[in-house]
Amino acid sequence: MGSLIWFSQILCLSFILLRFRVQSSSPSQSSLNSPPHLCHPEEHSALLDFKSTTNMVEDCFGVTPRPIIQTWNERKDCCLWEGITCDKVKELRFLSLDFVNMSLVVPSSLLNLTSSLEHLSLSSCNLQGNFPSQVFQLPSLQLLNLRDNSHLGELQNNRLTEPIDHVEMPNLILQKVCLSNNGISGSLPSSFFRLVNLIVVDLSSNNLSGTITANMLSKLVNLRDLDLSNNNLLSLSNNSTGVNYSFPNLWSIKFSSCNIHKFPSFLRKAERLEVLDISKNKISGQIHKWEIEGMSLVNLNLSYNFLTGIDLFAFENLTQVDLSSNLLQGSLPILSTTWDFRHLIISGNNLIGEIPSSYCNLTSLNVLMLANNNLRGKIPECLGNLSYLYILDLQMNKFHGIIPNSFVNESQLTTLNLNGNQLEGILPRTLGYCSFLQVLDVGNNCLNDTFPHWLGVLSQLKVLILQSNRFHGAIYNSTPAFYFYELRIIDVSHNDFTGLLPSSYFKILTSMRDVHEEEGELKYMGAYSVASFLWAIYPGYYDSVMI
Numbered sequence: 001m002g003s004l005i006w007f008s009q010i011l012c013l014s015f016i017l018l019r020f021r022v023q024s025s026s027p028s029q030s031s032l033n034s035p036p037h038l039c040h041p042e043e044h045s046a047l048l049d050f051k052s053t054t055n056m057v058e059d060c061f062g063v064t065p066r067p068i069i070q071t072w073n074e075r076k077d078c079c080l081w082e083g084i085t086c087d088k089v090k091e092l093r094f095l096s097l098d099f100v101n102m103s104l105v106v107p108s109s110l111l112n113l114t115s116s117l118e119h120l121s122l123s124s125c126n127l128q129g130n131f132p133s134q135v136f137q138l139p140s141l142q143l144l145n146l147r148d149n150s151h152l153g154e155l156q157n158n159r160l161t162e163p164i165d166h167v168e169m170p171n172l173i174l175q176k177v178c179l180s181n182n183g184i185s186g187s188l189p190s191s192f193f194r195l196v197n198l199i200v201v202d203l204s205s206n207n208l209s210g211t212i213t214a215n216m217l218s219k220l221v222n223l224r225d226l227d228l229s230n231n232n233l234l235s236l237s238n239n240s241t242g243v244n245y246s247f248p249n250l251w252s253i254k255f256s257s258c259n260i261h262k263f264p265s266f267l268r269k270a271e272r273l274e275v276l277d278i279s280k281n282k283i284s285g286q287i288h289k290w291e292i293e294g295m296s297l298v299n300l301n302l303s304y305n306f307l308t309g310i311d312l313f314a315f316e317n318l319t320q321v322d323l324s325s326n327l328l329q330g331s332l333p334i335l336s337t338t339w340d341f342r343h344l345i346i347s348g349n350n351l352i353g354e355i356p357s358s359y360c361n362l363t364s365l366n367v368l369m370l371a372n373n374n375l376r377g378k379i380p381e382c383l384g385n386l387s388y389l390y391i392l393d394l395q396m397n398k399f400h401g402i403i404p405n406s407f408v409n410e411s412q413l414t415t416l417n418l419n420g421n422q423l424e425g426i427l428p429r430t431l432g433y434c435s436f437l438q439v440l441d442v443g444n445n446c447l448n449d450t451f452p453h454w455l456g457v458l459s460q461l462k463v464l465i466l467q468s469n470r471f472h473g474a475i476y477n478s479t480p481a482f483y484f485y486e487l488r489i490i491d492v493s494h495n496d497f498t499g500l501l502p503s504s505y506f507k508i509l510t511s512m513r514d515v516h517e518e519e520g521e522l523k524y525m526g527a528y529s530v531a532s533f534l535w536a537i538y539p540g541y542y543d544s545v546m547i
Contacts, residue, residue, distance in 0.1 A: 096121040098145075121145040123178070136195075142173055147180040147202070173197050180227070181205040188212070193219045202227040204254070209233035214266040218245040229256035229277070236278075238262045245269055256280050256301070265291040277301040279322065289314050302326070303345070324348045324369065332370070337361040347371040347393065355380055362386070369393040371417065379418075381406050384430065388412055395419040395441065403428050403442070415439040419465065427452050434458070441465040443491065451475045451497065456483040462511070467491045474499035486511050 072081045098121055118140050126149065135144060174195055180202045187210030188203075198220050208231040217223070228234055236255055245266060252275035253267070260281040267273055268291070276297055284306035292314045299320040302310070307326040312318065312333050320343035328346065331353035335341060341362045347369045354377035355370070365386055375397040383392065384406030390413055399421040405428035407413065413434045419441045426449040431437065438460050447469040455461060464487060475497050484490075488511050506512075 092117055094119040097125065098123045099125070116140055119143045122149075124148040136172065136174065139172065143176045144174065145176075145178045146182065147178045149182050175222075176200040178202040179206070183207055185209070190216070193217075196221060198223055199249075200225045203231070204228060205230040207231065207233065211235045211237050213237040213239070214245045214264075217250070218247060221246075222249055223247075224249050225252045226250070227252075227254040228258065229254045231258055233259055235259040235261070236264050238264050238266060247271075247273070251275065253277070263287050263291055268292065268294050271296065274298040274317075278305075280304040283307060286310070319343070319364075321345065332356060332359075332375070334358055335362065340364050343367040345369040347373070349373055351375060353377070355383075357382065359383070360385065363388070365389050366412075367391040370397070371395040373397055375399065378402075379404055379423075384408065384411075384428075390436070391415045393417045394421065397421055399423060401425075403447075405430050407431055407433050409433045411436070413437055414460075417441045418445065420444045422446060424448065427455075429454070431455065432457065435460070437461055439463040442469065443467040445469055447471065451477075451492070453477045459483075460486055462486050463489045465489070465491045466495065468494040471495040471497060473497065475501055475505075484509060488512055 072078070093116060095117065096119065115138065117138055120135070120138075120141060120143065123145050124147075135141070172195060175197055176199060178200075181204070183206060184203070185207040188208065193216045196219065199222050201220075201223065202225075204227045208228065210233075212228065212234065214237065217226075234255075235258065247267070247270035250267075250270040250273050253270075253273065254275070254277040256277050257280040258278075260278055260283060263283055264278070267276065271294075273295065274297060276295075276299070279301045280303070282305065283302070286309040287302075287307060289311045292311070295315060296317050297315050298317050300315065300318060301322045303322045303324040303326070305326055307323070307328060309328065309330075310323065312321065312335075315321075316339075319340050321341075322343070322345040324345050325348040328349040328351060330351065332346070332351055332355060334356050335344075335358060337358065339362070342364055343366060344362075345367065348371070351370070351373040353375065355375065357380055359365070359368070360380055360382035363386065366388055368383075368389060369391065371393045372395070375394070377399065378401035379394065379399050381404045383389070384404040385408055387408055387410045389411075392413065393415065395417045396419065399418070400423065402425035403418065403423055407428065407430040411434045414436050415438060416431075416434075417439065420443070423442070423445040425447065427442065427447065431440070432454055435458060437458050439462065440455070441463065443465040444467065447466075449469075449471055450473040451471060452466075455464065461484065464484075471492065472495070475492065476499055485508070487509055490509075
């Protein structure tokens with residue numbers, strides 16, 4: 001009863017008189033001269049009353065979205081209002097009131113939702129109380145979106161904290177469910193897996209517990225996308241020995257930040273599975289070839305586990321792989337030139353040896369991140385020829401020699417991080433060709449050069465780290481080549497620079513200041529804003545930046 005009361009309290013004013021009926025009377029002469037009203041005056045009035053009890057809330061970025069309800073015009077037919085859709089017989093089919101604050105809506109009675117409703121979206125609406133399991137009983141509902149109803153206001157008053165109770169009517173046509181970030185607790189009832197028409201399910205960022213088995217998933221024969229990430233008490237069972245389960249349509253499965261201890265080898269039978277994210281779990285040891293053979297994965301994320309080995313050659317279709325922050329040992333894998341790799345991320349392991357020259361043949365490579373390993377040798381000169389490479393992160397290794405001077409005119413490079421190696425020589429002048437470069441970090445090396453004024457022409461450069469090298473000479477330059485208009489972070493500490501640092505330089509660095517229009521003054525962006533900026537363009541970068 002508590003769940004039904006919760007749901008009625010939030011919605012009854014929006015439905016209280018929306019029982020749209022067919023007008024059977026003949027139109028009068030006056031009605032022929034004016035647009036017909038399709039909803040009754042009392043229905044029209046009830047929705048306007050509902051409008052007066054709501055207010056808008058900001059999203060997680062502090063932006064107030066366009067006020068849907070505020071566009072409801074009392075002179076127009078309510079079936080034409082934004083967020084309200086009716087069919088030809090004036091039955092409510094579509095209701096979308098995302099970001100409308102419903103915490104002040106207090107109805108005086110309980111009413112059932114219309115059975116014709118197909119699409120219900122109430123994300124970020126400040127909903128509160130127990131989870132409304134009765135919503136699954138709407139016979140025509142195809143899409144349900146109640147995400148993000150826990151992070152606004154006081155969390156204890158806004159979380160949908162109760163478990164999902166027994167789900168009735170397993171023959172529902174419900175296809176898409178999004179209940180992410182609601183603080184829902186407890187385990188999923190077995191009846192939930194009898195909703196056989198489900199295609200997309202997102203229950204991420206809740207407090208779900210229990211175990212999801214291969215048997216449960218196999219019952220959802222139409223399931224394509226499943227996201228149960230960020231439920232740290234939820235596990236995935238691997239006990240499917242001798243059972244021939246089938247997952248005919250499963251394309252993407254995400255169990256990041258859960259409680260998985262073993263690689264789910266039963267997913268070998270998901271022949272269409274292309275995206276698998278089981279990062280930030282407790283999977284340890286070696287993943288054997290037989291556990292993954294036959295998979296047609298394109299995107300694999302196993303980062304932040306305790307893996308000691310995996311055979312990448314078992315995956316013939318991989319284009320993106322993230323194995324960062326594991327316990328992998330040995331040399332970097334030799335990759336076939338036939339592979340169309342886009343993202344290769346193996347940072348934070350115990351890898352040794354050199355970068356294979358065959359990596360220069362990965363012409364489609366966008367991201368190469370090998371930071372925080374024990375790699376040695378020279379950085380292959382040919383890496384600069386990868387015109388589609390936009391992130392190259394080799395920080396915290398033991399590379400020596402010079403930085404390749406082979407960056408090409410059409411380079412897409414946005415981030416180059418070589419911090420914490422043993423590199424010598426000068427900054428390669430071909431970096432001036434990298435017109436999209438935003439982050440350049442060569443700190444903590446043995447570079448011997450003068451201040452790179454020539455980098456000032458890079459219109460998108462935002463971070464320049466030169467600390468702890470042997471840069472020398474004057475930073476001052478009287479020529480207009482010193483631009484750096486977009487620079488937000490610069491670190492030249494622990495070098496051998498001499499001379500004055502004119503205050504005029506700081507006047508040029510206008511992007512280091514943020515205008516607060518409401519206060520009418522300029523203020524320094526501060527470390528928090530800088531860290532947020534760095535995370536947006538390069539996740540994890542600000543951990544190594546001195547501000």
